[in-house]
Amino acid sequence: MKRAILCAALLALAPFAAQAQSAAELLKASKTTDAVLTYGLGYDLNRFSPLTQINTKTVKKLVPKWSYSLADDQGQESQPIVYKGVMYVTTHKATMALDVNTGRQLWKTAYDYPQEVQRIACCGVTNRGVAIYEGKLFRTTLDAHVVAYDAATGKELWNEEAIPYHDGYTMTVTPLIADGVLILGVSGGEYGIRGFIEGRDPATGKSLWRRYTTAAPDEKGGDTWPGDTAKRGGAPAWLTGSYDPELGLVYWGTGNGGPWNAALRKGANLYICSMLALKPKTGELVWHYQFTPNDPFDYDGVNDPVLTTLKVDGKDRKVLLQANRNGYFYVLDRTNGEFIKGSQFVDKLTWADGLDPKTGVPIRSALTNKVLETGEETEIWPSMLGGKNWAPMAYSPKTGLAYVNSLNMGMKYKIAEADWRRGVMWLEADFAFVLPEDGNAGILRAIDPLTGKSKWTVPVGAPDNGGVLATAGDLVFTGHQTGEFSAYDASNGEKLWSYQTASGIEAPPVTWNQGGKQMVAVVSGFGAVMSMYVPHPVLGTVPKGGSVTVFQLAD
Amino acid sequence: MRLLAVAALALTLAGAALPANAKETFDPAQIAHGKKLFAEICRHCHGANMVNMGGGSFDLRTFPEGQRDRFMNSVTKGKNNMPPHGDVLSQDEIGDLYAYVMGSKP
Numbered sequence: 001m002k003r004a005i006l007c008a009a010l011l012a013l014a015p016f017a018a019q020a021q022s023a024a025e026l027l028k029a030s031k032t033t034d035a036v037l038t039y040g041l042g043y044d045l046n047r048f049s050p051l052t053q054i055n056t057k058t059v060k061k062l063v064p065k066w067s068y069s070l071a072d073d074q075g076q077e078s079q080p081i082v083y084k085g086v087m088y089v090t091t092h093k094a095t096m097a098l099d100v101n102t103g104r105q106l107w108k109t110a111y112d113y114p115q116e117v118q119r120i121a122c123c124g125v126t127n128r129g130v131a132i133y134e135g136k137l138f139r140t141t142l143d144a145h146v147v148a149y150d151a152a153t154g155k156e157l158w159n160e161e162a163i164p165y166h167d168g169y170t171m172t173v174t175p176l177i178a179d180g181v182l183i184l185g186v187s188g189g190e191y192g193i194r195g196f197i198e199g200r201d202p203a204t205g206k207s208l209w210r211r212y213t214t215a216a217p218d219e220k221g222g223d224t225w226p227g228d229t230a231k232r233g234g235a236p237a238w239l240t241g242s243y244d245p246e247l248g249l250v251y252w253g254t255g256n257g258g259p260w261n262a263a264l265r266k267g268a269n270l271y272i273c274s275m276l277a278l279k280p281k282t283g284e285l286v287w288h289y290q291f292t293p294n295d296p297f298d299y300d301g302v303n304d305p306v307l308t309t310l311k312v313d314g315k316d317r318k319v320l321l322q323a324n325r326n327g328y329f330y331v332l333d334r335t336n337g338e339f340i341k342g343s344q345f346v347d348k349l350t351w352a353d354g355l356d357p358k359t360g361v362p363i364r365s366a367l368t369n370k371v372l373e374t375g376e377e378t379e380i381w382p383s384m385l386g387g388k389n390w391a392p393m394a395y396s397p398k399t400g401l402a403y404v405n406s407l408n409m410g411m412k413y414k415i416a417e418a419d420w421r422r423g424v425m426w427l428e429a430d431f432a433f434v435l436p437e438d439g440n441a442g443i444l445r446a447i448d449p450l451t452g453k454s455k456w457t458v459p460v461g462a463p464d465n466g467g468v469l470a471t472a473g474d475l476v477f478t479g480h481q482t483g484e485f486s487a488y489d490a491s492n493g494e495k496l497w498s499y500q501t502a503s504g505i506e507a508p509p510v511t512w513n514q515g516g517k518q519m520v521a522v523v524s525g526f527g528a529v530m531s532m533y534v535p536h537p538v539l540g541t542v543p544k545g546g547s548v549t550v551f552q553l554a555d
Numbered sequence: 556m557r558l559l560a561v562a563a564l565a566l567t568l569a570g571a572a573l574p575a576n577a578k579e580t581f582d583p584a585q586i587a588h589g590k591k592l593f594a595e596i597c598r599h600c601h602g603a604n605m606v607n608m609g610g611g612s613f614d615l616r617t618f619p620e621g622q623r624d625r626f627m628n629s630v631t632k633g634k635n636n637m638p639p640h641g642d643v644l645s646q647d648e649i650g651d652l653y654a655y656v657m658g659s660k661p
Contacts (some may be wrong), residue, residue, distance in 0.1 A: 122599055216604040418595050424643050425595050
């Protein structure tokens with residue numbers, strides 16, 4: 001079923017043989033500028049590049065160098081990986097290697113999966129990209145397999161089913177390589193799954209450990225679920241975590257409880273909507289922090305856990321930052337999971353009356369209590385897509401600000417009866433979007449992590465969901481649903497440059513230095529969650545079609 | 556056969572074509588059940604209340620009258636990017652979905 005489409009002639013021309021891509025290199029990924037080695041531009045997921053050639057003064061000379069067709073009409077969320085002059089990029093149905101100098105395809109390997117799997121993808125048929133390690137590429141697939149390819153040829157090296165998709169599982173996550181272990185998590189929180197995070201041997205694909213993200217009745221935390229509700233309790237783990245090699249911990253977020261109707265699973269429901277700190281070699285849970293206990297609103301806690309050091313009350317703290325779906329921006333002590341600060345970062349938030357200042361436990365609003373008690377339709381902000389969805393943020397240590405594609409939408413939410421059936425969407429709730437009067441469902445924000453306050457905001461109209469890149473050139477790059485790819489001044493949000501790509505952008509941009517020239521790349525391709533659910537007028541006007549475009553300064 | 560278009564059915568059986576202006580009619584209970592199934596199983600691709608957001612798929616509000624077999628077939632076996640559902644839905648349930656799609660048109 002899986003066939004490699006290889007072009008021998010092109011391969012012969014390919015200037016680069018198989019290369020090792022070592023653990024030592026990965027450890028330096030966030031300082032490395034001549035490659036894009038990991039998801040998030042480094043284990044800390046800062047999405048910050050120290051490069052300055054393209055900066056607030058030169059950016060107006062930024063021009064496209066080449067573009068490449070992904071030959072696919074689904075939503076494209078792949079973050080390119082770049083190593084020794086080769087770019088690796090994915091769609092749901094193929095993995096590709098491109099020569100970064102010419103944009104030409106070196107190899108393309110197709111991946112076929114049963115069509116019925118697409119009905120399990122709640123939020124779009126997509127893939128978020130590869131991990132690279134020791135000359136191999138690793139990716140996940142919509143039918144919940146994990147596959148390794150030879151980075152030089154695209155030849156499949158192994159292919160392991162993580163779990164049968166028939167039970168409602170899919171995978172779109174970019175794997176993480178930490179301490180020599182390949183780590184990934186599953187999607188499917190809307191399909192009655194029991195979520196998990198898994199460690200595999202990159203050499204063979206064999207599973208080394210699996211950590212289920214809902215606590216079974218006989219496990220610690222099992223008493224936070226009534227009966228056997230943990231069995232289908234959700235807590236998917238569908239976005240890539242971060243890694244602190246010094247502390248030896250991987251940080252990985254978990255998603256919503258299932259079904260959405262939280263009255264059916266009274267209790268905190270560990271470990272839904274949480275941040276987990278795990279040992280990469282064993283999957284041992286070292287600490288956890290739960291953002292939204294007993295979540296009824298699909299407020300996943302999976303968003304990117306960004307690692308940095310902040311001065312808190314005069315003391316340097318090793319922190320983890322997260323702009324959570326629930327509308328609060330969290331600062332946690334990543335050595336022990338202690339809550340340091342949580343502040344509202346969206347304009348409108350009605351599901352809670354705030355967080356307990358000591359513990360961060362949310363204080364449910366009367367509206368939330370009402371909807372859970374009566375099941376009646378109630379307007380709740382933010383919507384089930386959150387104050388920020390998957391779009392990874394960037395954190396600039398230079399400005400101390402987090403740059404976020406924030407969302408500004410509410411929903412009319414009510415409880416709706418439904419029957420569980422294997423592998424089929426199961427919410428026990430219904431929702432309809434409420435758009436803001438001014439039409440600005442998307443707002444780019446520069447957020448101070450310790451106050452949640454925005455230093456500047458740029459209203460963008462349609463709800464952007466692609467992710468942000470910040471650079472030491474004082475620039476912030478992000479793509480829009482309209483297909484525009486823009487650069488803003490990191491200090492004040494002034495738009496300095498823009499280019500219209502072929503479709504809407506749902507993927508995070510990257511930058512690197514190619515032989516003395518700073519390059520910027522972004523994948524374009526409208527689709528996925530916003531296109532499926534949000535009745536924003538702009539979204540209906542965007543053409544489909546996946547592509548990658550690479551930019552550099554004009555000579 | 557839970558289709559209530561008895562008169563039309565009789566005409567068809569008698570060898571006469573369905574009059575161009577004849578609308579199929581459906582049991583409200585079927586429509587209600589179809590609506591529930593739609594929200595659970597179809598909505599994420601075809602839009603809430605069949606209002607397609609643009610990035611989605613076939614606009615079901617435009618599904619032509621009188622093509623029940625095509626509907627049953629496409630939903631059971633799939634068609635192009637439309638995934639098959641025959642393994643998770645019974646033919647009765649797909650009939651209820653048909654009732655919802657056709658019976659709740661404006």
